[in-house]
Amino acid sequence: MTNRTFTMIKPDAVENGHIGGILEKITSAGFKIVAMKYTQLSTRDAQAFYAVHSERPFYGELVEFMSRGPIVAAILEKDNAVEDFRALIGATNPAEAAEGTIRKLFATNIAENAVHGSDSDENAAIEGAFHFSGREIY
Numbered sequence: 054m055t056n057r058t059f060t061m062i063k064p065d066a067v068e069n070g071h072i073g074g075i076l077e078k079i080t081s082a083g084f085k086i087v088a089m090k091y092t093q094l095s096t097r098d099a100q101a102f103y104a105v106h107s108e109r110p111f112y113g114e115l116v117e118f119m120s121r122g123p124i125v126a127a128i129l130e131k132d133n134a135v136e137d138f139r140a141l142i143g144a145t146n147p148a149e150a151a152e153g154t155i156r157k158l159f160a161t162n163i164a165e166n167a168v169h170g171s172d173s174d175e176n177a178a179i180e181g182a183f184h185f186s187g188r189e190i191y
């Protein structure tokens with residue numbers, strides 16, 4: 054277990070004005086923001102970031118969605134960060150997400166689901182390094 058995870062506030066949540074609400078949920082849950090930036094993924098960035106899903110039927114839609122507007126990318130620190138953050142964001146499909154979770158509160162549908170959360174310590178490290186250099190992490 055490491056104590057860091059990586060998140061993105063996705064384009065739908067940015068468009069819908071939920072950056073502040075989502076950051077409030079994250080910090081209230083005890084996560085410390087150790088790196089953060091407002092940025093936009095290129096098509097190529099989104100393809101690379103979600104390469105693990107390249108064979109899935111929704112891959113094209115996912116790449117288009119994730120690159121269509123700005124996002125907030127952040128590295129978060131807390132004990133048991135990966136698992137606790139997945140619990141905080143809730144199920145991939147907001148219709149199935151528990152009450153009070155970020156996706157229940159802020160997501161639109163299974164495709165446009167407001168936030169990303171790393172699914173393992175290994176991926177948290179890879180995804181954090183995709184967006185941040187060492188000197189951008191505090």
Ligand code: ATP
Pocket residue numbers: 106111114115144145163164165166168169170171172
């Ligand atoms: P994320 O990796 O973004 O945190 P997740 O781990 O809950 O989400 P994954 O299975 O990794 O879910 O899917 C990655 C993303 O692909 C989802 O968050 C969603 O944006 C999109 N996605 C997943 N399933 C579908 C689907 N059936 N139809 C359309 N888009 C989907």
Ligand code: MG
Pocket residue numbers: 170172
């Ligand atoms: Mg995932």
